[in-house]
Amino acid sequence: MTTSESGQGSLLPRDRVPEATALLTVVSLALVFAAALGVVPRGLLPRAPDSVLRAIPPVNAGISLVAIGTISAGWRAIRRGNVQRHARLMVASFGLFATFLVLYLYRVALLGPTPFPGPAAVERFVYFPMLGIHILLAIVCVPLLYYVLLVAGTRPTSEVFGSLHPRVGRVAAALWLVSFSLGIGVYAMLYLVY
16 A cells, blocks of 8 residues: 555645644635735735736636536546546646636736626626625635545545545535536626626
8 A cells, every 4th residue: 555545645634634624714715805805905916917917807717617627527537436537637626726716816906806897787686696606606615625625635545435525525516516607607797798
């Protein structure tokens, strides 16, 4: 049995997964809310050229589409018993999520939120509910994603199946897919439809 198979090579003890999940969640959400609410002083961040800032929304929409593909493929892989492919795809999905979030928060910290350009009725009854659900699901996904990644990273594969990882992972993947899909809808309403 190799070190990674025994779970002994992990930097995090397996019995500390809940605490690590909580800590990572609090730090991550604090950074998200600090950027989104304008608490981060704009002078602290280097300013990219306007062309780069304008490119972030379509790049993030593309990242979201790719993430939907990797999450779906990862889900399919585990259902077929291909654990290694599942693990690679889900780690890639998390990397895409992190990239999306860094780009989004960088742009919001510098420019603030993008105002809705469409009619007030559409904003109130379609855009805001879609955006709210997207944000809520993204927030709920954060601890779920940390948990499943930490469980998988601190245990041998044979023990992952006996943990809460499969159940929590199914919920996380489903919510993640909906959140990414709604995010694409939000992008379309902000930049394509109106």
